[in-house]
Amino acid sequence: MPPHKSENTLRRGTACLSCRKRKLKCDGTRPVCRQCTKMNRGHTCEYDDKQRKSRTQLLKEQLSQLERRLHELESKSKSSSSSPAPPSPPFQYDFESFGLEAFNDAPVASSSKYSLVNATSSSDTSPSPTPSGSRLANQSALFHPGDKYWLPSESSRPSSASNSVLGAPSQVDPRVSLSPRARRYLLDVFMNHRHQCWFYASMDRFLNSSLNQEPHPALINAMYLLACHFAHMPFYSEMIPAFFVQTQHEINAALDTSDRLADIVQASSLLAIYLYMNNRVVEGYRHTFSAVRLAIGLGLHQISTSNTIAKVYPRQTPLIPIAPPRDARELSDRIFAFWQVFMIDRCWSVANGLPLALPDKNTPQCRILTRWPSALGHWPDDGFQPPIQSFFDGLDTLGASEQFMPALKAKAAALYELTSRSKTFGSDPNDWAYCFAEAAVQRFSSTIPSLTFDRDYFMVQTVIYTSFVHLQRHVLFDGRALKAGNSIVQLILQLRDADWQYLDPIISVCWFTVAEMFICAIMSAKVDAFAGDVSNIVSVCTSGLDVLSHALTTYGAYCPLSGDLALKVELARG
Template sequence: MADKRTTTPAGPSTSLQRGKACLRCRKRKMRCDGVKPACQQCTKAKKGDACEYDDGKGKTRTQLMREQIARLEARVKELEKSSSSSSHGSPPANLSLSASASPTPFPLDMDSSPWDSQWNGIPDFPAVNGITDSYATEDPPIELAQMLLEIFLPHRHQVGLEVHVGRLRDSLHLPLGEQRHPVLMNSIYLWACYLSRPGSLCEHEPLYLSRALAAVNDAVPNPSKVIDFIQASCLLSMYFLSNGRLLEGSYHASAAASLAIQWGLHQLGSTDLTVGVIPCDRESTFRLNPAKDAIEQGERVLAFWQVFNLDRCWSVALRRPATIPDSKHPWTSVITPWPQRMEDYETGELEINSGSPTIQAFFVHQAQVSPVVGGFSTFAHRVKASALFEGASRLSSSWYPRLSSSPSFTENFRAFEHTITRFTTTLLPLHQLAATLPDEKTSLLLIHSLAHASMIHLHQPFLEDQGSRETAVRAARSLAVVAKHISDTDYDYLDPFIGHCWVLGSEILASEIAQLQAAWSPHPASSELRVELNTLLFSLTKVAAKFPLFGYQATKVQKLLDAI
C-alpha cells in the first residue's frame, strides 16, 4: 500500500489558491474545498444556498438571478396558459392584466416634489381597476408561490425583512391555519414582482398589492399573526415610499410602529424568555403568546428592529416626528436586546436583557462596556446607524438662535458628534468590504452612508460657521468615497434609503462648489468636488432606475450641477 502511494502521480493539492474559497468560508476563516455549487463546509452547516464564489469564473450572481427570473417568468406564462385552457378559453382573472398597465399602480408625478405630499387624514387606497381576483379566498398555486418567494429571498435584507428562511419556505406546505398570514405573503409576492422589473412579472404588482391591502383587515384582529402584520406593513411602506407615494408609505410605517409598541415588541428579552413582553406591573390586553423557541423569539426581536429602522430613517426624510418613543418611562423605554444573526438564534444563543435601556445605553457610551448591551452583528450596526441618523436630525433641528450660548446644547452637540465619530471608527473599513458576504457588504455600505449623513444633519443648521461647514463637506466627500466602492452587482441589492444619503451629500458639495467659485473662480478645489458630486449623481441615478422616488432627486441634483 505504501509503495503504491509513492508511485502514484501526485494529485491536485487539497489547499485552494488564495481567493478561491467560497465567501462564507473566507469570512469565517475555514478550510474550503472549493466544490461548486456548494462546498462541504456550507453543505454540512446546511448553508448550501449561501455558498457563493467570486473567483471570476462562471456567471455572476446577478446573471444567475436574472436567468432564474427569466425561467420563473416563463413558468408563470405556462401556468397562465394552463389556467386559461382549464377555464374553457376565458383568460385567468388573477393573472391577466392589460399589457399597457403601468409597472406600478401609483406612478410618481415628476412635475412636483414627492416631499411636498399633503398629510391630511388617513389615505384612501385607490382601487385597482381591471382585476377580478379569482383567488380572493385562497393562496396562489403552490408552484407559483414558491417561484415568487425564491425571487424575493435574495433581496429580503434590501427591504429590511429578517426572517428564518427555512421556516418561511416550509410555511407554504403547512395547513392553512399554520401558514404565514396572507398579508405578509402577498407583500412578499408584491416585492418579487417589483424586483423583477422590467420583466413581465411586474404586470402582476397591482394584483398582489390589492391582495395584501385586503388581507390587512383580517390580520389586525388576529393576535397570532401580529408579527406577520408588522412585517407586512413595513414591506408595504417600503413599496409605497420607493414609488414616491409618501403619504401611503408614511401611513403603513406609522401603523407598523404603533402596533409594535402596543404589543410590546420594544420590551422583549426579559430574563423570562418564555414571556413575550414585560408587563410593567399592569394588565394588558395586548400580550403575545410565549415564543415557542429561540428562533421565534429571535424573529420577534428582528421584527421590532425592522420597524425601528424604518421609523427612524424615513421619519427624517419625511420631516415628521418618529413614532417609536424611547424615554425613561417604563412603558416607552426600549429594552429589546440588539438584533443577532439568524444563525445565533438557530443555535439557541439568545441574548438576555435584564431590563437596561438599549438605545439610551448606546448614546451614553455604554455599548462597548456593558456585556448586556452587545450589538456586534451587522444588523445591530444598522440599528445604531439609524438611531444616530434620527438623533442627529432631532438635535440639530431643536436649535434656535437663543441657544447659541447655551452650555447644555453645546455639550450635547459635542457629545453627539463624538458618538458619530467613534461609531464610524468601529465599522469595517471600506477597502475590506470586498471580502465580506454580498448581503453584509450592501448593508455596510448603507451603514457607512448613514453615519456620514448623520454628521451632515448634525452640522446642517450651522453651515455659516467655518468649522461646521468643513465637517459637513468632509462627510459629503466621504459619501462619495462610499459610492466609489459600489459595484454594478451591489446596486441590485442596495437599500433604497441610501439614495437619501446621497442627496444630502450632493447638496452640500454643490453648495460648497458654488461658494468657492463665488470667492475665487475658478477655484483649484472645485474641480475635485465636482468629480465627487458627479460620483454621487451617478450613484443616485443608478438607484433611481429601480426606485422611482429618487428620480426626482436625481433631476434636482443634476440641475444644481448644471447651475455651477
C-alpha cells in the first residue's frame, strides 16, 4: 500500500513567500524551510500568516486608504477660520441610497512598478502654477491680449494667498474682476485647447448669451481655470488658485441644489484633467470618481438614439432625476459629457494603477448603452449590441475616415484600458483574453490612416501603439513591442515647435510607458538575458530613449506631469 502523502501536502497559501515567488515546493518548516536552507536563502524565508482577504475586501481597504489620505490633505489645507467643519467633498451623494452600490466592486487596474506617482505626491494642496512667461511667440493676436483685451489693474487682481484654501470659496467670483474682453479671451484660449481636455460639447451657449440655456458657473469657472493654465501668461497664472477654489465651491453648491447636474459632470471632468496634468493624482482621481458616479446616477451611460438596441437592452430608469434634453444639441452635449469622463477614467485610472470608477460589467445597471459621439444631427444606427462590446467584437463597420474624432479617441481609450490588463492575462498567443485584445487593437489600427501629422490623430496613434506595447511588454525581443515603441518615436520626430502646447496630457504617460520598455530591453541585453547579437536592439532603444527623454522634458514646459516623468526616466537610465 503506497504511503499516505497528505501529511506532506501544505494547505494553499501556507508556503513561504520565497518559495511561492519562485514556484518551488515548500515543506513549510519554520523558521526556515528546507528549500531556502538548501539554496542559502534563509534570510528571505518569510511566512505570510495573515488571513487571506477577498478581492472585495482588498478593494474596500484600498479605497479606505485613499479616503484617509484625502482627509489628511483636507486637514492640512483647513483654514484658520472659526468654522470647525472640514471642506465639503466635491461629490456629496450617498450612492447606496441611489442604488449605485452595484458599481462599488470595481476591478482594480493593473499597478505598475513604475507607477507614475505615489499618493504623497499630492500633499501640496495649492494649485500648481503654470510656467510663467509667454511661450506663444508665433501665435496670432488671439493669444496676445495687448490692447485688444483689457487687463485689470494690479489692485483688482485676486490674491492667491487669500484663496489658497481648497475648501473655502473665494470672497468674490474671480470672473467679476475680468472685463468682457478678457472673458472672451479666456474662452478663445479654451476653445483652442479643449481637445486636450476631451471637451467636445457645443460652445454656442458659452458664446451666445441670448440662448436660454445658460451653463452652470462651475463649468464656466472650470473652463477659465484651464484657459489660465494654457495661456502661459503671468497675470492669468496668478488667477489659477482663485478659479480652482471657486470651481469646487460652485460644484458643491450645485450638488446641494441639484442644479444643471450634467454641467457638473463636465466641470468635475475638467478639474480632474487639470489635476492629472499637474501630477496631483489623488485629487484628480477623486474628481474623476465623482464625475463618473454622477454621470451614472443621471443615466448618461445609457443614452440611445435608436429603438433597435433599446428593445434588446432596456434602459434603466435614472437614479437621479433629470429633465429630458430640450433639443438635439443638449442631447449631443450629454453624450459628449459621458464619453469625456469615460476617457478620463479609462486612461488616467490605468496610468496611475487605480481602480476604474466605472467598472466593466455587463449588468443592467452598469452596461454602457450610450452611442459613440458623432456630429450633431448625424445618428447612424446603434446596432443590436452595446457600443463597446460591438467595437471589441469587430462589428463596428465604420472606418476611421468615416468616424468622428471624439469617437476615435474614446475607442482608443477603451483599447488602452483593455490591453493594460495584459499583466493579468499574460502574453500567451494561445490565451483567449490575449487573442481577443490583440485582435481588437489590430482591427482598429488598420482603420487609422497614415497622415503626415495631425494633432488629434497624433493622440489616437500614440495610444494605439502604446496598447501594442501593453500586449507585448512580456516578450521584449520578439520585435513587435520594440516596433510599436519606435513608431511612437517616429511620431515625436514629426512635432514642430508650435505643436507641443496642443498635445493631449495622456501622451506623456504613453511616452513614459515606451521609455520603461526601452530601459528594460537595454538592461536585459546587458545581463545576457537574450541569446544572440542584440547590439542593434540596444542601439535602437538608446536612440529612442534620447528622443523620449527630450520629448518629456520639452512637453514639461506645458504639462508639469511630463517634466516629472522626464526626471524618472533620467534616474532610471542612471
